[in-house]
Amino acid sequence: MARWEPDSGNRLAQAALELYDEHGFEDTTVAEIAARAGVTERTFFRHFADKREVLFGGAGMLQDVFERAIAGAPDDASPMESVAVALEAVGELFVDRRPYARQRQAIIMSSPELRERELIKLATLATALAAALRARGLREPGASLTAEVAISVFRVGFEQWVDEDEDRELTDLLRQSLAELKVITAAP
Amino acid sequence: MARWEPDSGNRLAQAALELYDEHGFEDTTVAEIAARAGVTERTFFRHFADKREVLFGGAGMLQDVFERAIAGAPDDASPMESVAVALEAVGELFVDRRPYARQRQAIIMSSPELRERELIKLATLATALAAALRARGLREPGASLTAEVAISVFRVGFEQWVDEDEDRELTDLLRQSLAELKVITAAP
DNA sequence: CGGCGTGATGTCAGTTGCTGACATCACCCT
DNA sequence: AGGGTGATGTCAGCAACTGACATCACGCCG
Numbered sequence: 001m002a003r004w005e006p007d008s009g010n011r012l013a014q015a016a017l018e019l020y021d022e023h024g025f026e027d028t029t030v031a032e033i034a035a036r037a038g039v040t041e042r043t044f045f046r047h048f049a050d051k052r053e054v055l056f057g058g059a060g061m062l063q064d065v066f067e068r069a070i071a072g073a074p075d076d077a078s079p080m081e082s083v084a085v086a087l088e089a090v091g092e093l094f095v096d097r098r099p100y101a102r103q104r105q106a107i108i109m110s111s112p113e114l115r116e117r118e119l120i121k122l123a124t125l126a127t128a129l130a131a132a133l134r135a136r137g138l139r140e141p142g143a144s145l146t147a148e149v150a151i152s153v154f155r156v157g158f159e160q161w162v163d164e165d166e167d168r169e170l171t172d173l174l175r176q177s178l179a180e181l182k183v184i185t186a187a188p
Numbered sequence: 189m190a191r192w193e194p195d196s197g198n199r200l201a202q203a204a205l206e207l208y209d210e211h212g213f214e215d216t217t218v219a220e221i222a223a224r225a226g227v228t229e230r231t232f233f234r235h236f237a238d239k240r241e242v243l244f245g246g247a248g249m250l251q252d253v254f255e256r257a258i259a260g261a262p263d264d265a266s267p268m269e270s271v272a273v274a275l276e277a278v279g280e281l282f283v284d285r286r287p288y289a290r291q292r293q294a295i296i297m298s299s300p301e302l303r304e305r306e307l308i309k310l311a312t313l314a315t316a317l318a319a320a321l322r323a324r325g326l327r328e329p330g331a332s333l334t335a336e337v338a339i340s341v342f343r344v345g346f347e348q349w350v351d352e353d354e355d356r357e358l359t360d361l362l363r364q365s366l367a368e369l370k371v372i373t374a375a376p
Numbered sequence: 377c378g379g380c381g382t383g384a385t386g387t388c389a390g391t392t393g394c395t396g397a398c399a400t401c402a403c404c405c406t
Numbered sequence: 407a408g409g410g411t412g413a414t415g416t417c418a419g420c421a422a423c424t425g426a427c428a429t430c431a432c433g434c435c436g
Contacts, residue, residue: 003431004385029421040386045423078375115311116304123307141344145369148340156329156336181333185373187266191402192414217392228415233394379436386429393422400415406408 004039009047011037016054021103025051025111052117055104059121063128065089070132079138083150084178086129090154091171098161105162126151153177192227197235199225204242209291213239213299240305243292247309251316253277258320267326271338272366274317278342279359286349293350314339341365 005011015036019028030051034041048054069089073082094101108114129147130140138146157177161170193199203224207216218239222229236242257277261270282289296302317335318328326334345365349358 003429008384030423031421041422042387042424043385046384049423051422079372080375112308116308119307119311120300120304123303141348141365142368142372144344145340145365146372148344149337149369149373152333152336152340156332160329177329177333180330181337182373184267184330184334185337185370187268191400196413218394219392229393230395230416231414234413237394239393377436379434381434382430382432384429384431387427389424389426391422391424393420395420396418398416400413402411402413404409404411406410 008037008039008043012039012044012047013054013057017104017107020055020107025107025114052114055108055114056117056121059125062090062093063125065093066125067128067132070129071135073136075136079133079142079146080178080182082133082136083146083153084175086150087154087157087174087178088171091169091174094161094170102162105159122151122155149181153181196225196227196231200227200232200235201242201245205292205295208243208295213295213302240302243296243302244305244309247313250278250281251313253281254313255316255320258317259323261324267321267330267334268366268370270321270324271334271341272363274338275342275345275362275366276359279357279362282349282358290350293347310339310343337369341369 012033016028016033019033019036022028030044031041033054034044037044044054066086066089069086070082073085077085108118126144126147129150130143133143133146134140154174154177157170157174160177161168161173200221204216204221207221207224210216218232219229221242222232225232232242254274254277257274258270261273265273296306314332314335317338318331321331321334322328342362342365345358345362348365349356349361
């Protein structure tokens, strides 16, 4: 018999999500999370760098999909075309995830500390995208600018998807957000 | 005679800047900052919400200039034209400030915690810009998208200005960054 | 089969960021 | 002259995080 229940990392993440939802982020203590997961506070900090990080386990996957899509776009695709390709791929990633995304987003938006963490994750993502675009031959500052813009389009579309009541697909909203951007920047 | 030396807020900000520069952000303690400024730790927290905030006193002014410029742009200016106007105004704000901006930026970039704070300041700024654009009649999601893009252009230009060795004006780099954006989004 | 390294966890003590409650006292206004 | 006020000091305390060391099931190797 195992000395401890397995999967303590996931149990901690689940417990944290529940408690942040029930009592709010600031009013839940790491000790409470650990207790609900059946481990020690120290164990929490062995799995997650800090109290915020426990909500951002999926960031790596998002970045992977984004990077791979950029790298895999047709060789002759323009920067904006490769962004469009990437946004399609990312849209797929969230299919059927709206309830979870909504709960998580509500928690994040309720706490400035968590918003900060979310922002740095997106900024890191933008940095990775810029590198992927440079690998395709795009130069600075165009690469960074394109990457930033891609993230902006993603963010605006994503927030709409999470907030709105209708059941439009994320992919649709991302396409629409991108189209809107082109209209705006094309105007004199 | 005054009971205490005046201007403790500024003294604290100055002491913090020095110490963050000398020993690094993580390795300086609020007690040290307070000691150098000749006050108590408690007084530090009366002036600044936390250890990071002491570096961001200027954020309010930046936001003011941005908002006023958007609001003051010609009535018939397109969204991108009002962004251009705002970037001009903001460029002026930093004239002769490069040494300070450089030192501060080096400190911020050296610490993830400080980068997070910087990002949320820019995000707040973007929110304010979106509101200013809506006040001019622009609708969502165009307003948010335009605001985000304006911040991206600012950020990319600003970082170039801080990093590069030549002595180009911030205004020039912002104009160039904006032009680059238009090229990118205009391509198919 | 038995010892032995290993990895995940527990235990404990300590530092630091940050907060609430209350005291002090120069200054200003009346 | 007296009372109010604002900026500061003092103190106690919680919670986030860290380093050092102990424990012990498991699996490998001889």
